[in-house]
Structure formats: C-alpha cells, structure tokens
Amino acid sequence: MPLSHHPLIKEFPEYKEQIHDLKIKNNHFAKLMKQYEDIDKHVYRIESDEEPTGDEYLRDLKKDRLKLKDELFGFIKEA
Template sequence: MSNTPHTLQEEFPFDLEKIHQLKVSNAHFAKLLTSYDEVNDKVHRAETRLDLLTEAEEEALRRQRSQVKDEIARMLRG
C-alpha cells in the first residue's frame, strides 16, 4: 500500500498541455478530472489513516480511481 498521492500531473507528465486543452474544451473531460481528484483524495486519506475504511472500501476506491484514470487516458489518446 502506497500513501503517495497519484496526481494527474504525476500520472501523465507528458500530457499536461493536452489535459488543459481538453479541460477547457470538453465538459465531460473536465468532470472526469474533478472526479479523479475527489476519489484520489479519498484514497490518500484512507491510506494515511485520516479516514478509517475497511480494506474492501479502500480497494473499491482504488478501483474507482483506476477506472476514472483509464477513461482519462483513453480520451488523451483519442
């Protein structure tokens, strides 16, 4: 288990300009960014034990973060 924040800047360091362009031109993409940040914050809080969650709840959050990140990645490639 890692408690390192997984910011999108770290996840997609070579796509920062494209992320910005999509954020301002595509409402769905902008919503995905917000969703990613929200769930990522929840994962980080759980990993650092600021919020006490069961292993199953924490794993569900990680899966949700991964799904949102995968959709972001698909849109960046598209």
C-alpha cells in the same frame, strides 16, 4: 512505501498540455477529472489514517480511480 497523491499530470507528465486543454475545452473530461481527483484525495486520506475504513471499501475506491484514469487516458490519447 510513502503515501502520495496521483494527479493526472503526475501520472502522465508527457501529456500535461493535452490534459490542460481537455480540462478547459471538454466538460465531460473536466467532470471525470474532478471525480478522479476527489477519489484520489479520499484514497490518500484513508491510507494516511485520517479517515479509517475497511479494506474492501478502499479496494473499491482504488478500482474506481483506475477505471476513471483509464477513461481519462482514452480522451488524452485522442486529443
């Protein structure tokens, strides 16, 4: 399975404009999006063996990323 990043715009391409607007107009959304992107980059580095770590830590990061993605999607659906 090829490794890839999971930016919000790639995850929800149909909401590209809402994501852009929220990022500009909603500070809380922008902060959560930055956290999501940071975790996503961290997961990618671990999965590509740039940053070796334990499986449990990686699993926890992925859970955090999913939780943030769900929270961000809630904002997007309301927009």
